[in-house]
Amino acid sequence: NPVEGTLLSVCRDACRGLEDRGPFASLETLLVNWNEIAQEELAKTPDQLVVDGVRILEQAGVVDSGAQGFSYLVEGMKLASEGALPNAMGANIFATSFMSAEEGTKSIDVDHTVTDSKFRFCTEAVVLLKDGVKAQTVIDGIQKAADENDIGDSIATVKAPAKEGGEMVKIHIHSNDPSLFFDRLQPYSREPIFKKDKVEDMLAMRELMHGDSNCVDLGDAKFSIMGLCSYILPPLEDRDELHTIPLFIVPAPTQEPLDVRFVSETDTCIAMNQQRHKETATRYTTAASNPMQIKIEILAALSKGKPLLIFLMSIDKRVSALGRNLIAAVDLLEPEQKAMVEIFVHGWGGYEAPFIMEAIECAQRGGTIDEAFSACKRIADHHFSLSNFMTSATISKLVAWRPGLFPKEFTDEDSSFVACGIPVTVREENLTDFQRLGMLMTVQNKAQTMADLHDAEVARVKKNMKPGEKLTTILVICIGRPDLGYQYVDKLRAANVPMSDDVLKSVYNGSFFFVATSSWGDMVAQYVVE
Numbered sequence: 001n002p003v004e005g006t007l008l009s010v011c012r013d014a015c016r017g018l019e020d021r022g023p024f025a026s027l028e029t030l031l032v033n034w035n036e037i038a039q040e041e042l043a044k045t046p047d048q049l050v051v052d053g054v055r056i057l058e059q060a061g062v063v064d065s066g067a068q069g070f071s072y073l074v075e076g077m078k079l080a081s082e083g084a085l086p087n088a089m090g091a092n093i094f095a096t097s098f099m100s101a102e103e104g105t106k107s108i109d110v111d112h113t114v115t116d117s118k119f120r121f122c123t124e125a126v127v128l129l130k131d132g133v134k135a136q137t138v139i140d141g142i143q144k145a146a147d148e149n150d151i152g153d154s155i156a157t158v159k160a161p162a163k164e165g166g167e168m169v170k171i172h173i174h175s176n177d178p179s180l181f182f183d184r185l186q187p188y189s190r191e192p193i194f195k196k197d198k199v200e201d202m203l204a205m206r207e208l209m210h211g212d213s214n215c216v217d218l219g220d221a222k223f224s225i226m227g228l229c230s231y232i233l234p235p236l237e238d239r240d241e242l243h244t245i246p247l248f249i250v251p252a253p254t255q256e257p258l259d260v261r262f263v264s265e266t267d268t269c270i271a272m273n274q275q276r277h278k279e280t281a282t283r284y285t286t287a288a289s290n291p292m293q294i295k296i297e298i299l300a301a302l303s304k305g306k307p308l309l310i311f312l313m314s315i316d317k318r319v320s321a322l323g324r325n326l327i328a329a330v331d332l333l334e335p336e337q338k339a340m341v342e343i344f345v346h347g348w349g350g351y352e353a354p355f356i357m358e359a360i361e362c363a364q365r366g367g368t369i370d371e372a373f374s375a376c377k378r379i380a381d382h383h384f385s386l387s388n389f390m391t392s393a394t395i396s397k398l399v400a401w402r403p404g405l406f407p408k409e410f411t412d413e414d415s416s417f418v419a420c421g422i423p424v425t426v427r428e429e430n431l432t433d434f435q436r437l438g439m440l441m442t443v444q445n446k447a448q449t450m451a452d453l454h455d456a457e458v459a460r461v462k463k464n465m466k467p468g469e470k471l472t473t474i475l476v477i478c479i480g481r482p483d484l485g486y487q488y489v490d491k492l493r494a495a496n497v498p499m500s501d502d503v504l505k506s507v508y509n510g511s512f513f514f515v516a517t518s519s520w521g522d523m524v525a526q527y528v529v530e
Contacts, residue, residue: 003049004048004049004050005044005045005046005047005048005049005050005057005064005067006045006049006064006066006067007064007066007067007069007070009041009048009067010038010041010042010045010064010067010070010071011067011070013037013041014034014037014038014041014070014074017037017040017041018030018033018034018037021033021037027081028078028081028082031074031077031078031081032078034074034077034078035071035074035075035077035078038070038071038074038075039071039075039160039161040161041067042063042064042067042068042070042071042160043063043160043161043163045057045063045064045067046058046061046062046063046163049064061280118176119152119153119154119174119175119176119202120174120175120176120201120202120203120483120486121174121175121176121178121199121200121201121202121482121483122172122174122198122199122200122202123152123172123173123174123175123178123181123182123197123198123199123200124170124171124172124173124196124197124198125170125171125181125182125185125194125196125197125198126168126169126170126194126195126196126197127168127169127170127171127185127188127189127194127195128162128164128166128168128189128190128191128194128195129162129166129167129168129169129188129189129190130166130188130189130190131165131166131190132166133166133167133188134167135157135159135160135167135168135169136159137188138169138171138185138188139157139159139169139171141184141188142155142157142171142173142181142184142185143155145184146173151173151175151177151180151181151184152173152174152175152176152181153173153174154172154173154174155171155172155173156171156172157169157170157171157172158170164190166190168195171185174202177483178197178199178481178483179483182194182197191277193276193277195273195277196269196270196273197273197480198269198273198480199480199481199482199483200482200509201482201483201486201507201508201509204235204482204507204508205235216236216241216242216360216364217364218241218242218360218363218364219241220366221241221306221363221364221366222306222307222363222366222367222368222369223306223307223308223309223363223368223369223372224241224243224301224302224304224306224307224308224309225241225242225243225308225309225311225356225359225360225363226242226243226244226245226297226298226301226308226309226310226311227244227245227310227311227312227352227355227356228244228245228247228311228350228352228356228513229242229243229244229356230242230244230260230261230511231244231247231260231261231350231510231511231513232350232351232352232353232356232477232510232511232513233353233356233357234353234357234475234506234508235508241304241363242356242360243297243300243301243308244261244297245289245294245297245310245322245326246259246260246261246289246293246294246297247259247260247261247286247287247288247289247322247513248260248286248287248288248289249263249284249285249286249287249512249513249515249516250284250285250286250287251282251283251284252282252283252284252285253282257287258512260511260512260513263511263512265509267512268509268510268511268512268515269480271512271515272479272480272514272515272520273480273520275515275519275520276519276520284515284516285516286516286517288320288321288322288324288325289322289325290325291325291326291328291329291331291332292329292332293329294325294326294329295329295332295333298310298329298330298333298337298341299333299337302337302340302341306340307340307341307342307369308340308341308342309342309344309359309369309372309373310326310341310342310343310344311344311346311352311355311356311359311376312326312343312344312345312346313345313346313347313348313349313350313352314345314347314433314437315327315343315345316433319433319434319437323345326343327343330343342369342370342373344373344376344377345433346376346380346384347380347431347432347433347436347437348380348384348386348436348437348440349437349440350513351384351386351440351524351526353475353477353526354379354384354473354475354526354527354528355376355379355380355384357473357475357504358372358375358376358379358528359372359375359376362375379528381427381430381431382426382427382428382430383426383427383528383529383530384422384526384527384528385421385422385423385424385425385464385526385527385528385529386421386422386440386524386525386526386527387419387420387421387424387444387457387460387461387524387525387527388419388420388421388440388522388524388525389417389418389419389450389453389454389457389488389522389523389524389525390417390418390419390420390518390519390522391416391417391450391519391520391521391522392416392417392418393519393520394517394518394519394522395418397517397519398441416447416448416449417446417447417448417449417450417452417453418443418445418446418453419443419444419445419446419447419453419456419457419460420440420441420442420443420444421440421442421444421457422439422440422442423464424460424461424464424465424471424527424529425464425465425466425469425529426466426469426529426530444456444457444460445457445460450484450521451487454484454487454488454491455491457488457525458488458491458492458495458497459495461492461497461527462495462496462497465497465498465529469498469529469530470498470499470500470503470529470530471492471497471498471499471500471503471527471528471529472499472500472502472503472504472528472529472530473503473504473505473526473527473528474489474492474499474503474504474505474506474525474526474527475504475505475506475525475526476488476489476506476507476508476523476524476525476526477508477509477510477514477523477524477526478507478508478509478510478522478523479509479510479514479518479519479520479521479522479523480509480520480521481520481521481523482507482508482509484521484523485507485508485523485525486507488523488525489505489507500530504528
């Protein structure tokens, strides 16, 4: 008596269905029928599996994973009988896979750290197809475009019945222009927004695993570092010497705080995609860690016997609960422990990546905590700037949440994309923390497309910079679309925006921290101007 909606029940019903349809004239005919029945039984599992009165698969938006694996086995035998399996000598045939939250599909998980492709971005889309559109038609069209127009390679596909009726398809491709791939799929989609899309930078992944440009070795450093490290820094090979202040994201349905430090990139991508659809969107709020939680992290950092440099946006409790709680945590320390803690208040919200990167550089070359503090203060006071590219969804969210952040006459009704930010130049005056926070939401440009907003910001950056000034750091945090960040950096170069020869440049996806404050397609470019 197997539990309904599981591997065993699907195996049982698929075999019984096969008996009802037989006999068959050939093995191939048998396998075709068996595959059809297995897929049909798999699609039923969300309605069948009930635990404590709850349809848990339906609630999670998934099918049973064991039953999914069985259906893959049957489908593989069918494809083999038709001679339609990939070439067994192809590298992708050995790729591993794991279940995720897309209905009736599997993740296509390829080890991109060893790839040697001419294409940079691993790109995926899950598309709910229009009525009457067959998944195989879409798959064939993408393959043809790849063959004839060289839009990408390493194509892998999965098709499945959709809960809403009709079919859905997941397509994986390596491409240099994910937007072109998405544009090819859009005419087939039943909805203006795909069920899911994903873009990963394979070259950055390979460099992280096998290169040395992202290596952080602070073993011999004279001080330790604490801040929003794992939330806002680019990928670094070794973060053992970097300590992250705990922050929590709280989903409204459960009210259970999620420690952002331990949310995977896969779960972040799923959550960001869910936010794009009204039926799956969740209201998230942020929560600061309490003083005792912060004290524990501080003590862990101090256990190395080194002084600790902590980065903080503000110590004003009206501005930052995190700042208030961190000061309370330090007050809980013993006097000799307090003496080892130095707090650097930069005043620029959560945008502290350039300061932490400067501290890392100072630590790696043997500098002291006082030297790092001075170097970071110099950047924060006079040389830091940014462009914050936001979609209309984010603007609407922020206006509803904190209308006081924007000018009284502000409206986003006439545009889809808005850029806020700071003049990109060396500042002579020393701004207060409140002045700095106010500048972060200063509207600089509006546009109907992200590409046009890029162009407008490139023009602004070039216009703001005084003769002789250069960008020495460009850190671009992207929400789901690192390809857009690279496009922006390429436009800065094409426009001859002055940069130093050794400019620190990094484009990377944001962490789960941004699920509460940003939307898919947003990005923020942080600059240091010298």
